[in-house]
Amino acid sequence: MPMSPNKSKLPAYTDYTYDMFMSSTGKDHAEITQFNQWREEVIAADMYTFQIPHLGAQRPNVSVQRVSGEELDLISFANYNYLGYSNHHEVIAAAKQALDMYGLGATGSPVLNGTFRIHELLEEKIIEFFGMPGYGVSLFSSGYGANLGVVSSFVHKGDYVVLDRLSHASLVDGAVLSQATIKLFKHNDVDHLDRVLSRLDHKNTRILICTEGVYSADGDTGHVRDIVRVAKKYGAAVLVDEAHSLLIAGENGRGVAEEQGVLEEVDMIIATFSKSFGGVGGCLFAREPLTNYVNWYARSRMFSCALDPAVTGGLIKALELAAGPDGKTRRERIQSNADYMRSKLQGHVDIGSSHSWIIPVIYGDEHISIPLSDYLQREGLDTSLMAFPAVPKNQSRIRLFVTSEHTRDQLDQGAESIIKAAEHFGFLLKDKKT
Amino acid sequence: MTSNKNQEGLIVWNFDFAFTTFYEIETDAIEHLVSKPLTPIEVAPGVSLLNLIAFNFPEGALGSLPEFQELILSLIVTPDLSRGVPKSAMYILSLGSTNQEHLDHCASYYKLPVFGQFSRVNIQYDPLAVEYEDHHGPIVSMKNIHPRPEYGEGERYFQAFVKDAGDIYVADVLMKGSLFEHQQAGEAGKMWNHPFFRGIDVDGAEPVSFMQMLNRPGSPGQQFYPRPEKFT
Numbered sequence: 001m002p003m004s005p006n007k008s009k010l011p012a013y014t015d016y017t018y019d020m021f022m023s024s025t026g027k028d029h030a031e032i033t034q035f036n037q038w039r040e041e042v043i044a045a046d047m048y049t050f051q052i053p054h055l056g057a058q059r060p061n062v063s064v065q066r067v068s069g070e071e072l073d074l075i076s077f078a079n080y081n082y083l084g085y086s087n088h089h090e091v092i093a094a095a096k097q098a099l100d101m102y103g104l105g106a107t108g109s110p111v112l113n114g115t116f117r118i119h120e121l122l123e124e125k126i127i128e129f130f131g132m133p134g135y136g137v138s139l140f141s142s143g144y145g146a147n148l149g150v151v152s153s154f155v156h157k158g159d160y161v162v163l164d165r166l167s168h169a170s171l172v173d174g175a176v177l178s179q180a181t182i183k184l185f186k187h188n189d190v191d192h193l194d195r196v197l198s199r200l201d202h203k204n205t206r207i208l209i210c211t212e213g214v215y216s217a218d219g220d221t222g223h224v225r226d227i228v229r230v231a232k233k234y235g236a237a238v239l240v241d242e243a244h245s246l247l248i249a250g251e252n253g254r255g256v257a258e259e260q261g262v263l264e265e266v267d268m269i270i271a272t273f274s275k276s277f278g279g280v281g282g283c284l285f286a287r288e289p290l291t292n293y294v295n296w297y298a299r300s301r302m303f304s305c306a307l308d309p310a311v312t313g314g315l316i317k318a319l320e321l322a323a324g325p326d327g328k329t330r331r332e333r334i335q336s337n338a339d340y341m342r343s344k345l346q347g348h349v350d351i352g353s354s355h356s357w358i359i360p361v362i363y364g365d366e367h368i369s370i371p372l373s374d375y376l377q378r379e380g381l382d383t384s385l386m387a388f389p390a391v392p393k394n395q396s397r398i399r400l401f402v403t404s405e406h407t408r409d410q411l412d413q414g415a416e417s418i419i420k421a422a423e424h425f426g427f428l429l430k431d432k433k434t
Numbered sequence: 435m436t437s438n439k440n441q442e443g444l445i446v447w448n449f450d451f452a453f454t455t456f457y458e459i460e461t462d463a464i465e466h467l468v469s470k471p472l473t474p475i476e477v478a479p480g481v482s483l484l485n486l487i488a489f490n491f492p493e494g495a496l497g498s499l500p501e502f503q504e505l506i507l508s509l510i511v512t513p514d515l516s517r518g519v520p521k522s523a524m525y526i527l528s529l530g531s532t533n534q535e536h537l538d539h540c541a542s543y544y545k546l547p548v549f550g551q552f553s554r555v556n557i558q559y560d561p562l563a564v565e566y567e568d569h570h571g572p573i574v575s576m577k578n579i580h581p582r583p584e585y586g587e588g589e590r591y592f593q594a595f596v597k598d599a600g601d602i603y604v605a606d607v608l609m610k611g612s613l614f615e616h617q618q619a620g621e622a623g624k625m626w627n628h629p630f631f632r633g634i635d636v637d638g639a640e641p642v643s644f645m646q647m648l649n650r651p652g653s654p655g656q657q658f659y660p661r662p663e664k665f666t
Binding site for chain 2: 021175184389395
């Protein structure tokens, strides 16, 4: 029986959205009390699927333990281990070797005493991977920290940051921290960007435009080439966050900027190491004078511990593999897997216009998010749901992160479970049309 | 969590038309209008929400009042979650109506910032749209963007803040009806610079709708609106 048409039968906790507990006026922190009450209600109903521990590595098959203690074996479409390097045996061996040599943590700021030889090796490997002499790398211990630090050290009060409306929170937070004036342009709408820029004092003021390689809500690609063209018109700098696209997009895996032929025209590339690299951390790739400056003036770098050395060892190996024939094979496989998954879902459910390895399945009504998430888990799928306010109302979606490591059988099972869920909750395309 | 703290002096208003748009507006343009400890809620850095609600109350909605129309201007502010968890909290800046008796009642009973009487209101069901004007000229034309609303019986809890003689008051308001809300992008109408907007410059910019909330036009709905209590 479809559940979504009759909202009145849904439990009261489904009425609440993330934004509703975000703030409260007064000194009593009522938002904390109310949020915890809501959380307890969801747990009491045994519907809490958030932050549950995974019992092993992020492979296509994972085991999780629910709050009740129940263990479930799932096919994962929820992690960002796109190329499978997180648990590749050579990557693990390299990480272990670095662990033995350098110890558990860097125990220091990278600018002061936390930089190890292995960090420099990673920087050199990244520069070599891009094949762009004169460029440098600034390493961060998280992708979030990279965006936060780069944006806030590049622009300041009196400058402008112009963000795509769907920019990742780390770019937004970096812009807020910079104290520059923030302007937004409609997602991927280059004409609107042009109008926004035309209203700024672009002759006398520094402007930074931020876009992304692949947007994780829709799996669509940033219009980087067109943005670069408009940016040049106004003398603005362009930052491209390639978090979901580096090592995958482009002929050599150098990202969407490579794919669109503007790699050398982009001022700043942000990489995240927690996705296709399979580790954790992030970096800025840009002309060397800029990375030298960011090394010193990005506060999220200066005041954080340097990248974990064991992870750094693993990242170097992952990059070596990705730059060679292994990477090429995995890139081809992830594209092929994503195309296959799309072909299995198309015509049954709304999968938007994604052409990437992130496939949204739009179920619409945010009220069914918690029951749907629970249902999918019990059907054997580990998925990532996204609802209002992260996406517009009635546009809630299951995000499927397809990897190069999924087998056809796993993709078949995944698609089958999604279609079954769509039947159960009433978001099959044929139901929507009637 | 939705239980309303205060229901004293409750009046149930029966309406047959309710349509609201949350417009995006630069925080810098409106921040000064909100009294502490309340602050505007931002949906993006530097972007707050201005809300317009249009109502039609049929004859008998309040005592022996004839049918009349209302328009309320508010800013979306931080709620007080110790009272319950509302859909949103509104800081009411301006209220107008086609009925003077209704305005007098709103000022005395609800302490609402009454602007004055409208000279012309046009409500259209299909496509859903409203227009308001007074002797100063046009105020707003507001239209539904969504092509296929899917209404469902429901209720929404709001907190309504007002300032009166230096004090802030709050009421826990509940709306029931055949409701639909959406965030469809598109042209949601036009606002004119007008005294109703209490000095907010609304002219010239492209009004961007963040969200719209509709009651099925012509279907009965109820607003449970108690007398406000002192907040600060």
